[in-house]
Amino acid sequence: MKALCWHGVGDVRVDRVPDPAILDPKDIIIQITASGICGSDLHLYDGLTPTMEEGDIIGHEPMGIVVEVGGEVKKFKKGDRVVVPFVIACGCCFFCQKQLFSACDTTNPGADLQKAAMGQAGAGLFGYSGMMGRYPGGQAEFLRVPHADVGPIKIDSGLSDEQVLFLSDIFPTGYQAAENAGIEAGDTVAVWGCGPVGQFTIQCAWMFGAARVIAIDHVPERLEMARVHGRAEVLNFQEEDIHNRLIEMTGGRGPDRCIDAVGAEAHGTGSLDAVVDRAKQALKLSMDRPHALRQAIMACRKGGTLSIPGVYFGLLDKIPVGALVGKGLTVKSGQTHVQKYLGPLLEMIDGGKIDPSFVITHRIPLEAAPDAYEKFRKKEDGCIKVVIKPGMDTAQVPA
Structure with missing residues (x-):
């Protein structure tokens, strides 16, 4: 698949990388239909985030269609449309039971790195360095989503991707x-x-x-x-x-x-x-x-x-x-306890109390992401929020 990978300060590229696979029976695989570029991603781009490695797949604001389902997943089936929170939480530990999902004790393989820097470690995050677990991110064509029954929210209504995408991070x-x-x-x-x-x-x-x-x-x-x-x-x-x-x-x-x-x-x-x-x-x-x-x-x-x-x-x-x-x-x-807010905020969107798509200024295919990062960083062309749409025709991108 194609994915946006970090190669150093100011250097992100669309590379060919292996497709994700089910690694645990609680996983799902989604085909990405939309993924945001977040202001926090600029910290990666500018080299401020420690423990990044060349080739890391970035992005933590994804949504898409379920294409594979692990054997222990109960909430989702192939074809479901889901938004994925940037926080990866187990749902069972002391912190998850208190709805402090971004403090999850079990999902961060980089916990020792984070403990050394911060005293204690939080949850694993998509696309955000070794310290946060080095989980491949969502600025890609496909994404493995661990602990699927705890993380994503299913979108059953006719709301557009752009209306619900930001449930992944910035609205919560x-x-x-x-x-x-x-x-x-x-x-x-x-x-x-x-x-x-x-x-x-x-x-x-x-x-x-x-x-x-x-x-x-x-x-x-x-x-x-x-x-x-x-x-x-x-x-x-x-x-x-x-x-x-x-x-x-x-x-x-x-x-x-x-x-x-x-x-x-x-x-x-x-x-x-x-x-x-x-x-x-x-x-x-x-x-x-x-x-x-x-x-x-x-x-x-x-x-x-x-x-x-x-x-x-x-x-x-x-x-x-x-x-x-x-x-x-x-x-x-603190990092956002996204899972806590998904249901109530989706109800707000569904009820017409807010349309989060108002922040979007740029819509691009995955191939245009490196240029979009630079534009976003320099705040050029009125760039406030970029949404990546894998498969989008490059001819649709404004010059």
């Missing part, structure tokens, strides 16, 4: 980010980052009762999407002092809930901390640029909540822990 991630923020009716919520996760976080903040949502970014197309689709007040950090504006907009108090949907590659515009972050990352002295996280801590009101869906990898410099403790902030973070 935005929802969990808003949930973790502890939003109460009447709150002002500030969201750093208007990429796809940020867009869904904005949507979900309203669901939890926010009275105001303020979105922060610098890419015009992202800000416009947040304003039009997200009904958010928008701030461009290249044009305004974000801290001062947030304090001013909230009558001197600061936002009640602050959400960092940026993560490891935050941009900054000349501030000393942002300059130092970039220099240290360039010199391989740090994997992360936590400028947005620092801003969120400093801006959040006393007794407020900080939610962190953005991905970080290592030790962060100059985090204002004094402000975090002194203001009594609550912090919640």
